[in-house]
Amino acid sequence: MIIQTIAFYAFAAVTLISAFMVIAARNPVHSVLYLILAFFNSAALFLLMGAEFIAMILVIVYVGAVAVLFLFVVMMLDINLAELRQGFLKYLPIGAAVGLVLFAELMLALGAWVVAPGAKGAIAANQAALAKTSNTAAIGKVLYTDYFFLFQASGIVLLVAMIGAIVLTLRQRAGVRRQKIGDQIARTREEAVTVVKVPVGGGI
């Protein structure tokens, strides 16, 4: 138990520090690397809670895909973060104040942590499958059956995003030479090769 607690605080502390460094780092590439560190530590936190599936998804999707994509974007776009961060210090106090007020309000409100009386039953009903199997298997059982509709609808959301990205950025440029495989294959020997008699010592 004590080891779990120590591990939790260690991972949580590293997550917080690296999250802070994401916005504090001077070099945007360092920011993304700190972001990856934060993802890894959050994954570890999920593992401690027994949510191994979400932990792995976090590593695969966020670290493997999203963060690497960020890294590419940051490297390729050459964004001048120093310029973007011009007003950062100026607005820091007011931003911090707003954050603190919100935090205090939420603490006051959520301090009286009373779960609705019927909630226990509702949670238990959802977790029936979990008692017997690992949570990867449990998700697998419901994802394509009970939540089939959401699965499909999310697919359409991604389709919308894809169409949108293409519509807003794809430009047909004039004068682009494209490979026409049909034309290449349809070429005959006569079109491509001519046999020339070269006189001896004459050259062409």
Add this chain to the structure above:
Amino acid sequence: MVGLENWQIATPEMILAAGAMVLLMIGAFRGEKSVDLVAWLSVAVLIGAAVAVIFGTTGTAFAGLFLNTPFTMAMKVLSLLGSALAILMSASFMRREGAWRFEYPVIIVLATLGMMIMLSSADLMTLYVGLEMQSLALYVVAAFQRDNARSTEAGVKYFVLGAVASCMMLYGSSLVYGFAGTTNFAAIAKVFAAGAPPLGAVIGLVFILAGLVFKVSAVPFHMWTPDVYEGAPTPVTALFSVAPKIAALGLLVAIVMGPFRPLMAQSQQILIMVSVASMAWGAFAAIRQENIKRLMAYSSIGNMGYALLGLAAGTEEGIRAVVIYMIIYLAMSVGTFACILSMRRGGVSVERIADLAGLWRNHPRMALALLFFMFSMAGIPPLAGFFGKLNVFLAAINAGLFWASALGVAASVVAAYYYLRIIKVMFLDDPAAPFDAVEAPMGAVMAVMAVFVFPVFLVFQSPFLASAQAAAHAFFVR
């Protein structure tokens, strides 16, 4: 058997999804020249889906994620009509602006699919997926004139603020899930009805309402509306002012009257505040506007305030008033935007109110139609808009919301000023240069909507009232 029931209940959604994908293929393989075909087919798909909704069945589907009631069906038909009309009105404007590409109608069909899923949601997750589908598609169409700085600005602004609203809603959903232990609407209602609702759930409700109020653009989450309305291409603005508004308002009604019914006292406070603030701000801020698209933005903020007042009443009468209000609002808005889209000089769109000067001399029929819409929006009897407001105020008064109703009436008097100012400019000012001839589809839309606003609605109210009644009754069946 279960699969078949799912199919029956979600037929309109499947028509839209399959239709959008087929149209996308047609467009992708036949290239840019297919755009007219795709546009007409997408209108056909939307109308087909509307027919499927009308003849559809009620009930839950997909393991309790999806719910059809007479109320959702009424709102779906209105949203589908709004989208179909928006596509019909887009062709000439978008072609002139060089943005008439086949993706445009397809994205609107997908946005409408999102609206339908939103309206039918019976689970917090369905709600979020539907909302995101609709929003993402709308961000794209707002920025559809990608070479126009203002259109791009509208898209980015809408996207950033919409993302913040989505975050708030997600956070609220997570709180509700945490305190109720379930995301299913029926189960949430049962859990909260069992005892005094916990404070955390109320905070969750506030966050969810904030996200939805952003989507209907009611005060205090209205900041994006004037800029997005002004910047987006005008047919897109016409779309924004009807279909998504109707869908988001329907969702708001379904949320407040469904899972959060036991928290009605709390949501009523919020709704009254939002409603009164929207009515007032929609009236006062519009007075100084010179651009008619911005004016319509403030007008829609005000109109949403009136509709929310009906919801704040929380009674069957109130919900009925909301449905009637949305029917009339659809007609008035679409008609007005048909007029705005016809404001062209030498093939260039103009959008200042001063451009309407002396419209009565140059285009008497268009001026007459716009007169009907403005009088109707101002709520002057015997036009349809009057009955919309009357129903809302009656419901609010019967529910004991005297102060809110009084403030609403006062706000509608103030709002009448700027509607009447447009009429004054059209009829009494010296004529400006005439507009280009009104195109046939615009003229048809204008005429149909004007005739609906007066006298059709006055004479043939009963079928609308009956369907609104049936829709509202869905929440009060026990």
